[in-house]
Every structure is written in C-alpha cells, then in structure tokens.
Amino acid sequence: MAVVFNWQIGRTMSYWYPESRPVRQFAAVFDINKCIACQTCTLACKTTWTSGRGQEYMLWNNVETKPYGCYPLAWDLNLLRLLGPQQWRDGVYAGRTLFEAAPAGERVLGWRPADIDYASPNVGEDDCAGRVDRGAAMTLPHANWFFYLARICNHCTYPACLASCPRGSIYKRPEDGIVLIDQKRCRGYRECVRACPYKKTFFNTLTGTSEKCIGCFPKIENHLQPQCFVNCIGKIRLAGWISTPQAARPENPIDYLVHVRKVALPLFPQFGLEPNVYYIPPIHAPAAFLAQLFGPGVQAAISAYRSAPDDPALAGILELFGCTERLVPRWRIAGQQVTALEEDGREIVHVPLKEPVYIREALDPQRQAVRTNCP
Amino acid sequence: MRPDRLCIVIAVIAGVVVYGCRKRSSPAVVADVLAIAVPRIPLSPDDAAWASAPEHQAALLPQDMVEPRLVSPSTPLLRVRALTDGRRIAFRIAWSDATKDDLTGAAVFSDACAVQLPVAIDTSVPDPQMGQPGRPVEITMWSARWQAETDNPPQSIRDIYPNAAVDHYPFESPALDRESPDRQEMALRYAPARALGNAAAGPRRQPVQDLIAEGPGTIAPNAAGTASGLGRRTSDGWVVVIVRDLPRGLSADRSTHVAFAVWDGARHEVGSRKMRSAWIPLRTGKPHG
Numbered sequence: 001m002a003v004v005f006n007w008q009i010g011r012t013m014s015y016w017y018p019e020s021r022p023v024r025q026f027a028a029v030f031d032i033n034k035c036i037a038c039q040t041c042t043l044a045c046k047t048t049w050t051s052g053r054g055q056e057y058m059l060w061n062n063v064e065t066k067p068y069g070c071y072p073l074a075w076d077l078n079l080l081r082l083l084g085p086q087q088w089r090d091g092v093y094a095g096r097t098l099f100e101a102a103p104a105g106e107r108v109l110g111w112r113p114a115d116i117d118y119a120s121p122n123v124g125e126d127d128c129a130g131r132v133d134r135g136a137a138m139t140l141p142h143a144n145w146f147f148y149l150a151r152i153c154n155h156c157t158y159p160a161c162l163a164s165c166p167r168g169s170i171y172k173r174p175e176d177g178i179v180l181i182d183q184k185r186c187r188g189y190r191e192c193v194r195a196c197p198y199k200k201t202f203f204n205t206l207t208g209t210s211e212k213c214i215g216c217f218p219k220i221e222n223h224l225q226p227q228c229f230v231n232c233i234g235k236i237r238l239a240g241w242i243s244t245p246q247a248a249r250p251e252n253p254i255d256y257l258v259h260v261r262k263v264a265l266p267l268f269p270q271f272g273l274e275p276n277v278y279y280i281p282p283i284h285a286p287a288a289f290l291a292q293l294f295g296p297g298v299q300a301a302i303s304a305y306r307s308a309p310d311d312p313a314l315a316g317i318l319e320l321f322g323c324t325e326r327l328v329p330r331w332r333i334a335g336q337q338v339t340a341l342e343e344d345g346r347e348i349v350h351v352p353l354k355e356p357v358y359i360r361e362a363l364d365p366q367r368q369a370v371r372t373n374c375p
Numbered sequence: 376m377r378p379d380r381l382c383i384v385i386a387v388i389a390g391v392v393v394y395g396c397r398k399r400s401s402p403a404v405v406a407d408v409l410a411i412a413v414p415r416i417p418l419s420p421d422d423a424a425w426a427s428a429p430e431h432q433a434a435l436l437p438q439d440m441v442e443p444r445l446v447s448p449s450t451p452l453l454r455v456r457a458l459t460d461g462r463r464i465a466f467r468i469a470w471s472d473a474t475k476d477d478l479t480g481a482a483v484f485s486d487a488c489a490v491q492l493p494v495a496i497d498t499s500v501p502d503p504q505m506g507q508p509g510r511p512v513e514i515t516m517w518s519a520r521w522q523a524e525t526d527n528p529p530q531s532i533r534d535i536y537p538n539a540a541v542d543h544y545p546f547e548s549p550a551l552d553r554e555s556p557d558r559q560e561m562a563l564r565y566a567p568a569r570a571l572g573n574a575a576a577g578p579r580r581q582p583v584q585d586l587i588a589e590g591p592g593t594i595a596p597n598a599a600g601t602a603s604g605l606g607r608r609t610s611d612g613w614v615v616v617i618v619r620d621l622p623r624g625l626s627a628d629r630s631t632h633v634a635f636a637v638w639d640g641a642r643h644e645v646g647s648r649k650m651r652s653a654w655i656p657l658r659t660g661k662p663h664g
Contacts, residue, residue, distance in 0.1 A: 051543070051545050051565055052544065052546075052562065052565020052566050053531070053532065053544065053562070054532075056539065104444075104446065105439070105442060105443060106444075107442045112643070113482060114481075114482045115483065164443070166442070166592050166646055166647045167592050167593075167594070168592055183567040183568040183570075183571050183573060184568070184571040184572065184573045185573070186573065186575075189645045189646035189647075190482075190645065191443060193481070203480075203481045203482075204566070205480060205481065205532070205535055206529070206566060206577075207566050207567075207569055207576035207577060208479060208520070208568075208575060208576060209573060209575065209576050211567065211568075
C-alpha cells in the first residue's frame with residue numbers, strides 16, 4: 001500500500017498504487033436540481049455502447065430516484081452498512097476509506113451484487129421519502145422529497161476497480177484520466193465489480209469479460225462531450241477538466257464550480273476514491289441525507305446555489321450547461337453574455353446571461369382561438 | 376485360546392489378506408505423479424487406460440500469498456492420474472464438489488481446474504504460484520462453463536435468463552442481411568473483448584485454454600499451446616481430462632514438477648481466489664510394484 005493525498009477528504013490515505021495524477025483529469029458537473037429523470041442520457045449511452053449480446057442488463061449511465069432508487073439494488077446501502085458509521089471533523093474525513101477498511105486478504109472493502117440485483121433499474125422511481133397516503137401531504141412545508149441522481153463512472157483519481165484487479169487489466173489514461181478495462185487482457189474475474197463502490201463495472205455474459213463506461217473517449221479525443229451529456233434535454237451536465245485545488249483556475253468552468261464556488265460536490269467522498277463527477281446537490285432534500293451522499297460541504301453548496309439569481313458569475317456559468325457539444329475548457333462572462341472558449345481563447349459559443357422570456361397569450365387574436373397547453 | 380476368539384482372529388487375518396490382495400490388483404496411491412506410457416492418449420475420463428495409472432492425491436491449500444486471497448479453505452484435494460504416449464501427456468483430475476456450477480451470469484462463477492508445469496526442466500523449480508519473472512510456467516485451464524459452452528454453444532440471453540426480454544439488437548436490423556459482413560462486423564463492435572482477439576472471450580471450440588505466466592497477475596494466452604480437454608460431472612464432483620504436449624526434456628530418467636489448482640464456483644472462487652497444490656514431482660515410467 002502506498003500513501004497518497006486525497007483532497008476531497010482533506011488528508012492522506014492508503015492506496016494500492018502510488019499517487020500518479022494524469023496530465024489532465026476528465027471531470028463533470030451534474031446539476032441535480034435540473035434533472036427530470038427522462039432517461040435520455042441512459043438511452044443515449046445504451047444505444048451507443050451497450051446494445052450487444054451479453055450487455056443487455058448493463059446501464060453504464062443510469063438515473064435513479066433517491067432515497068429509494070438504486071441500480072444495482074442497494075448499491076449504496078450495502079456498502080454503507082459494510083463500512084459502518086464514520087465521521088468528518090472540521091472538513092477532514094476522520095473515518096476509514098474503502099482501502100483502509102479492506103479486510104485481511106482483500107484489496108478493497110466491497111461486495112458483489114447478485115444477478116437479480118440488476119433486474120430492477122427503475123426500483124423506487126418517483127417514490128418520495130414520506131407516505132402521502134398517511135397524510136404527509138397535508139402538512140406544510142412538505143416533509144416529502146425525492147430527487148434524481150444521474151450516475152456514470154466517476155473516472156476516479158484512485159479507482160477501486162483499478163486497485164482490485166489482480167491482473168492489472170484496468171488502467172487510467174495518463175492523457176485524460178479516463179479509467180478503462182483493457183478488453184484484450186480482462187479475464188472476467190469480476191474483482192472490479194466487487195470493488196467499485198458505485199457499481200459501474202459490469203460483466204459481459206457473452207464474452208465473460210468485464211466492461212465499463214469509457215467516458216466516450218473517442219469523443220473526448222475530438223474535444224467533444226460524451227453522449228450522455230449532449231443528449232441531456234435538461235441540460236444538467238457539463239464535461240471538462242478538473243485541476244487539484246492548488247492549481248485551480250477560475251477560467252476553467254469545472255474548477256470554478258468545484259474549487260472556487262464549491263457548489264459542486266463529489267458522490268460519497270468518504271469512500272476515498274476521489275471521484276471526478278461532481279453534483280450540485282438538490283436544494284430541497286434533508287441536509288443529513290445529502291451530507292452522507294456529498295460530504296460536509298453540502299450546506300455551503302446549497303447556499304451558494306440559492307444565491308445564483310443575484311450572482312451573475314454563478315448564474316452565467318450554469319448557462320453553459322448543454323449549450324455546446326464541444327468540451328468547454330475555458331469560459332468568460334462580460335456584461336449580459338457568457339462565452340464558452342477553447343483553450344486558446346477562441347469562442348465556441350456565447351449565450352445570454354438571462355434567457356429571454358416570451359409570453360404567449362392564452363388568446364390568439366389573429367385566429368380568435370384559445371391556445372391550450374397540450375400534455 | 377477359546378475357539379470363538381480363535382475364529383475371530385482367523386477372520387481378521389483373512390480379511391487383511393483379502394484386502395491387501397485387492398489393493399495390489401490396482402495401482403497404488405503414490406507420492407508423485409507418475410505418467411504411465413500407453414500407446415494412445417484417451418480424452419475420455421472413463422477410458423479403461425486410466426486404470427493402469429497410479430493415483431496421486433494432491434493436497435490443496437488456499438492461495439494466500441497475494442491479494443485477493445482465498446481466506447477460507449474449500450476443496451481439500453484432487454485425485455490425479457497421468458498417461459503419456461511419448462509425445463503428449465494427459466492428466467485425469469477428479470475432485471468432490473457438491474454443486475455443478477457451469478453457468479455464466481453477472482455474479483455466477485464456474486467450477487474450474489488447472490495444471491501447471493515449468494517451461495524449463497531444471498534442478499530447481501520456479502515459484503509454485505504461477506512462476507516468477509524469467510522463470511515462466513505453462514498452465515492449462517479447464518472451466519465447467521467453457522465445457523458447457525463447447526458442448527452447447529449459447530444462442531441467446533435466454534440460455535441464461537429464460538424470461539429475459541430484449542427489444543432490439545441493432546445488428547439484427549431487418550435492413551441487414553442475416554449473414555452479411557456488415558451485420559457480423561456490427562455485432563463484433565458490441566463485443567469489444569472479442570473484437571480485440573481476447574482468447575478468454577470466446578467463441579470457444581475447446582473447454583481448455585493454454586496459458587503462460589511469470590508470476591501472479593501475469594497470466595497470458597500461450598499461442599504455442601495445443602491442449603485439449605474434456606470434463607464430466609460425476610455423482611459427487613468433477614472428473615476432467617487435460618491433454619497437452621509432453622514437457623520438453625521429460626523422460627524416463629529426467630523428471631519435472633507439476634502443480635494443480637481448483638476453483639469452486641459456488642463459493643465465488645475465481646482468479647487468485649483458488650485452492651492450489653505445491654509442486655509435485657512428475658515422472659514418466661511404469662507403475663509401482
């Protein structure tokens with residue numbers, strides 16, 4: 001075991017390999033508040049990558065409803081139970097990561113889902129936390145809540161899948177930090193399936209090898225955002241590159257959201273993988289639940305997000321989500337215009353700080369007809 | 376001595392004599408693996424030729440050197456016989472296993488076994504756990520799943536999950552001719568391990584695979600291998616025949632070593648989670664006694 005630094009937990013930790021950060025690290029921000037669980041991202045991924053025999057049950061991208069949704073079944077609850085209660089102290093994780101909690105003979109604390117655990121990807125969909133049929137809807141404010149959690153591989157800085165593979169069949173690309181399973185080398189031991197806390201490695205039943213989200217690397221290599229990003233009709237996603245906190249650049253959209261404004265947070269940072277998909281937490285869910293998912297920065301992140309209407313920079317950068325298929329390495333705001341830029345400063349696209357509002361009157365005066373909203 | 380006690384003593388002596396004679400009529404259990412010369416190597420584990428080979432009982436221990444380790448011991452021993460025709464060598468490996476695990480699935484694991492031999496016959500042997508850098512070992516692995524897929528090649532997802540529903544495979548679009556290269560190329564695109572020629576990814580014509588390794592985690596296909604095999608379920612476990620080339624240099628007056636491993640699919644044993652033997656001397660020759 002090597003000792004590495006994990007900035008998300010604010011301390012060093014044990015990992016199977018020495019710290020080796022890529023030249024650039026692929027990263028993403030998902031704004032949960034805008035997700036409607038239409039699953040367009042899921043289908044965009046499915047049709048692009050996993051429509052083959054042996055891949056039928058795989059969802060490299062899925063959207064589940066929290067608190068009760070989960071794919072595979074109880075992927076988060078099982079691991080939280082295994083890990084047991086842990087503590088943060090002053091923003092530093094005082095508990096054990098999955099590497100530090102590994103039992104004797106194992107590289108990572110993990111568990112392996114059964115086949116049936118993959119059979120209900122929409123379990124808990126739209127189920128809210130409380131029981132409406134028991135009168136909860138009659139109280140204000142409503143105690144009931146749910147939100148949608150879109151999930152892909154986190155292309156972690158310290159991947160558990162990579163650490164767990166006894167064959168070294170999993171690697172992290174030095175040029176972009178995307179984590180891949182070497183399809184020529186994998187022998188289907190499924191140690192990665194067991195180890196990945198997010199359960200984003202999958203076993204292909206036809207070939208007997210494991211597969212996972214590839215971050216649409218052929219698109220990344222062409223400076224394009226992945227399929228699940230560009231097909232998102234809610235425009236909740238932005239792909240780019242993340243720096244370490246010390247090297248953060250405000251002109252980098254991901255750095256700005258994660259490091260400067262701290263409005264986007266990693267999923268289960270306490271697991272210790274330094275995941276690179278960051279979530280703007282939902283503003284309406286209980287703080288304790290969110291803190292377990294996203295760590296101790298949740299309240300500050302929500303406060304910052306709530307201030308966006310009066311914060312042109314934050315409101316502006318949120319306008320860049322879903323505005324272009326190209327990766328956005330830089331951005332700038334000037335007056336009422338937000339601009340996405342290439343690394344060399346060339347403009348990709350510009351959008352207004354505030355989308356204009358058009359009001360369509362209910363009565364069409366020309367045709368003397370009442371317009372209706374079609375469901 | 377009282378007549379009744381005398382009868383008992385006589386009966387015991389007679390029993391011992393009869394038992395001893397019967398044991399001598401079949402090859403004894405031996406301390407090493409002795410490959411008996413036969414004119415023809417059988418692939419069937421039921422072939423009468425196996426009766427001429429002595430049985431070695433290979434004690435197994437958990438793989439506990441490298442993570443992930445096998446924490447709890449499972450299969451305690453293998454019963455091994457060996458035959459050679461001077462060019463090839465065959466191992467008949469039998470072990471007890473209460474469950475037949477030859478299916479595939481996201482969390483379904485297969486029973487399996489493997490034979491390991493040093494590439495070079497030397498006065499010392501490589502590390503028993505899959506060799507060491509510069510001192511490779513050849514491994515031939517048999518899997519119950521590979522056997523099932525060889526016997527009955529899988530046709531669809533319903534072979535595994537009978538009630539599975541699949542809407543559409545893009546490579547089965549009516550616009551594509553059933554046997555067209557376009558269709559085959561598109562199907563291959565959705566099976567990346569096969570597209571890259573991963574020998575472990577099938578489709579397979581043999582239930583065994585030739586491998587080579589220079590230490591844990593280094594196992595790779597052995598392109599020079601020509602092994603074949605056949606496994607059958609018995610009343611209490613498996614019996615598997617693995618046939619491979621006779622190790623170069625192995626002769627009546629020059630021995631080598633062999634090691635075995637077994638995986639119990641029901642216990643999710645796979646990869647390094649296995650029971651394995653130490654190196655066992657391997658000789659060719661005539662039966663003892």
